[in-house]
Amino acid sequence: MVEWLASFGKSKNNGVTRKLYSYEWQCAQQALEKRIKKVGLQAYYDDVGNLFGRLPGTERNALTILTGSHIDTVVDGGKYDGAYGIIAGFLALRYLYEQHGLPKKNIEVVSLCEEEGSRFPMTYWGSGSITGVKSMDDVQGLVDLQNVSFLNAMHEAGFGQGKHRHPSRTDLECFLELHIEQGEILEREEKAIGLVSHIVGQRRYEITVVGESNHAGTTPMAWRKDAMYVASELIQLLIQRAKETTSGLVATVGQLQLDPNISNVIPGKVIFTIDIRHCEEEVIDEFSKAVFKEFQLIADKHKTDVSIRNWMNEKPIKMCEKLMGLSETILTRDKVPFKKMVSGAGHDAQMFASFCPTSLLFVPSHKGISHSPYEFTRTEDLEKGIQLLIKVLYELAY
Amino acid sequence: MVEWLASFGKSKNNGVTRKLYSYEWQCAQQALEKRIKKVGLQAYYDDVGNLFGRLPGTERNALTILTGSHIDTVVDGGKYDGAYGIIAGFLALRYLYEQHGLPKKNIEVVSLCEEEGSRFPMTYWGSGSITGVKSMDDVQGLVDLQNVSFLNAMHEAGFGQGKHRHPSRTDLECFLELHIEQGEILEREEKAIGLVSHIVGQRRYEITVVGESNHAGTTPMAWRKDAMYVASELIQLLIQRAKETTSGLVATVGQLQLDPNISNVIPGKVIFTIDIRHCEEEVIDEFSKAVFKEFQLIADKHKTDVSIRNWMNEKPIKMCEKLMGLSETILTRDKVPFKKMVSGAGHDAQMFASFCPTSLLFVPSHKGISHSPYEFTRTEDLEKGIQLLIKVLYELAY
Incomplete structure (x- = not known):
């Protein structure tokens, strides 16, 4: 079923490109809708394009247990990121329905319209709309690289005009997301399942080092204010300090730019992220504070300036301990090796976590490769995740 | 006269843009030609567009003492780079002629057509043609950014078709070039004149560090092969080793590029110059060898690869000791503060040095700024250079 879903938006490199509201995206949602109906589940959309498959509960006024993930992908992404959580939810609902009939509580699988932000400068549009964090106001004026407006793309795909129910929900008892790890901790440690206790907080900075641009031949070493030399000392310090922490903190310099960027000119300015x-959050606070204090000392030592701009600050998110405990009990009983861990990447689960009890479950990613056609998880690992999801849903809904 | 010459090709920023064979270049050469003739000197071009002003010697079969520099500039360059050496030569010849009449040996001032390579991918075209290092074969097929061929541009300006004498010379006794320092050693040390003993050799390398690109959130610090982290350690080492040398060696990392260059992805590859x-040359050899040995150890330590490609290798050039000695004697006698130094930048003098005895003389550059509208040398410093040139030419030719 992974290959089947990946056929909608297949890229030349055998990856998947399925951007929000695109033709490929529409094909994938419609194909899923058909498949949901075919197995006897109810299928419906909400007005932002989230697709639901519903197994209705027998109890009066029953709350809904929701599971799923996102259908959109990055450009030339993998077959598992997002898609696996939807497929797992679908297969779990089908199995439960076939084996146990209708549950007491409603169970729904959701194919969330968008998480990656790969078409418009907007992320978590699907989960944000359900949880009321995002609304139509947030997408006014957004355009993609082809200058197509968010609203037009949405309308073209048949959404955003009130034809479907409003996305916000008041009936959710909890949300469960099954996802590939996108890291290689589970594989290296030979664990089948990761029970996510937190999604990490992310802090991003832009660091600007200003020295003095000069002739690479006529400026003696002692007189230089070489911004690249200073930047390299800052990067060394940052990464070394991060390596020294035992708390699992990670720090990355991913982007860097010299000014000018010419082989025979001493760089006068370096900007890096x-x-x-x-x-x-306190660990990030303390770490940043200590490192930036040292940054200042290093810049001063070289008679250069350093400025630090914080441009992103996502707080850490705690998952529901009780739901995690339920998975833990099941896995311990079934003797499936698991690991409690934090997620270093963001997921739809983080939008739900402050809205309703939420659990995020990982299966291994081969070599940790993700957002790439080389993304891969073995079938037996995928199956173990689905087994767990079935058992958790059964405990919660029947 | 500096301002006068700078008026040909004046840029918006009050800099000078005078590219080889351009309209501005032609205007400047023609204006100089007129001025040379006006003071009673002979004026002539050679077939690549070098312009000469000649004060003929009275001796039979007299050799020629040549002085001058280049008339072309970088885009938005300064008023002094190149131009000063031509103006100084012109003023020196006029003075000598007025004060002392005809010399025994021929003295010529040359306005060399090109040195900077700012229009075509070709440098030292003027001095290279005189010394026989460059020929028409070397410019076949070259085009500028507007796709104008070198040969067409040359023909348009009236050169390259045999209307003028062939540029190569057999009558040169020596070459003297007066130039701004383009560094701030003379200004800082309060010296009026720099006597250049050598033009440095230049070695350029491209260093490629290959690690492993990975997710900035899901990859623990201990498992990373962060190419930027490794590159920063290499840069630290390189610059520190260069600072430790007491020999005047300089090393610069001017260009650097990450792959991918995304804030939330660990760089898998870094290329820098x-x-x-x-x-x-031996000092460069030994230094590079020692540093690159350490580079390898550092890369190995981090389980990454480093590769080193040498893409430029200009050998150091020694200037004529005897000519330098003559300047030294004059300056010592006149109590003018001077410094023996090396030139960190390339000059036309390096093309002449292996062809005939050559001397390169510097005057201070304010703050070392060059290739910029802010290039500046005080009039009194310019005058001291011309005084010296007059005295040296007198000693050599009269």
């Missing part, structure tokens, strides 16, 4: 992540 | 200069 820092991405820092940890599951506790 | 190294520019190393010194007046002795």
Whole structure:
């Protein structure tokens, strides 16, 4: 079923490109809709294009247990990111329905319209709309690279005009998301399942080092204010400090730019980004504060200037302990090796976590490769995740 | 006269843009030609567009003492780079002629057509043609950014079709070039004149560090092969080693590029340039060898690969000691503060040095700024250079 879903938006490199409201996106949702109906589940959309498959509960006024993930992908992404959580939910609902009939509570699988932000400068549009964090106001004026407006794309795909129910929900008891790890911790440690306790907080900075641009031949070493030399010392310090922490904090310099960028001119300015992540905000705070204090000392030592701009600050998100405990009990009983861990990447689960009890479950990613045609998880690992999801849903809904 | 010459090709920023064979270049050469004739000197071009002003010697079969520099500039360059050496030569010849009449040996001032390479991918075209290092074969097929061929541009300006004498010379006794320092050693040390003993050799490398690109959130610090982290350690090492040398060696990382260059992705590859200069080739050899050995160890330590490609290798050039000695004697006698130094930048003098005895003389550059509208040398400093040139030419030719 992974290959089947990946056929909608298949790229030349055998990856998947399925951007929000695109033709490929529409084909994938419509194909899923058909498949949901075919197995006897109810299918419906909400007005932003989230697709639901519903197994109605027998109890009066029953609340809904929701599971699923996102249908959109990055450009030339993998077959598992997002898609796996939808397929797993669908297969779990079908199995439960076939084996146990209707549950007491409603169970729904959701194919969330968007999470990646790969078409418009907007992320978590699907989960944000359900949880009331995002609304139509947030997408006014947004355009994609082809200058197509968000609203037009939405209308073209048949959404955003009140033909479907409003996306916000008041009936959710909890949300469960099954996802590939996108890291290689589970594979390296030979665990089948990751029980996510937190999604890390992310802090991003832009660091600007200003020295003095000069002739590479006529400026003696002692007189230089070489911004690249200073930047390299800052990067060394940052990464070393991050390596020294035992708390699991990670720090990355992913982007860097010299000015001018000419082989025979001493760089006068260097701008680089820092991405820092940890599951506790205070740890990020303390780490950044200590490192930036040292940055200042280093810049002063070289008679250069350093300025630090914080441009992203996503707080860490705690998942529901009780739901995680339920998975833990099941896995311990079934003797399936698992690991409690934090997620270093963002997921739809983080939008739900402050809205209703939420659980995020990982299966291994081969070599940790993700957002790439080389993304891969073995079938037996995929199956173990689905087994767990079935058992958790059964406990919660029947 | 500096301002007068700078008026041909004046840019919006009050800089000068005078590219080879351009309209501005033609205007400047023609204006100089007129001025040369006006003071009673002979004026002539050679077939690549070098313009000469000649004060003929009275001796039979007299050799020629040549002085001058280049008339072309970089885009939005300064008023002094190149131009000063031509103006100084012109004023020196006029003075000598007025005060002392005809010399025994021929003295010529040359306005060399090109040195900077700012229009075509070709440098030292003027001096290279005189010294026989360059010929028409070297410019076949070259085009500028507007796709104008070198040969067409040359023909349009009236050169390259045999209307003028062939540029190569057999009558040169020596070449003297007066130039701004383009560094701030003379200004900082309060010296009026720099006597250049060598033009440094330049070695340029491209360094490629290959690690492993990975997710900035899901990859623990200990498992990373962060190419930027490794590159920053290499840069730290390189610059520190260069600072430790007491020999005047300089090393610069001027260009650097990450792959991918995305804030939330660990860089898998970093490519950067190294520019190393010194007046002795063995020093560059030993330094590079030692540093690159350490590069390998660092890359190995981080389980990454480093590859090193040498893409430029200009040998150091020694100037004529005897000519330098003559300047030294004059300056010592006149109590003018001077410094023996190496040139960190390339000059026309380096083309002449292996062809005939050559001397390169510097005057201070304010703050070392060059190739910029802010290039500046005080009039009194310019005058001291011309005084010296007059005295040296007198000693050599009268």
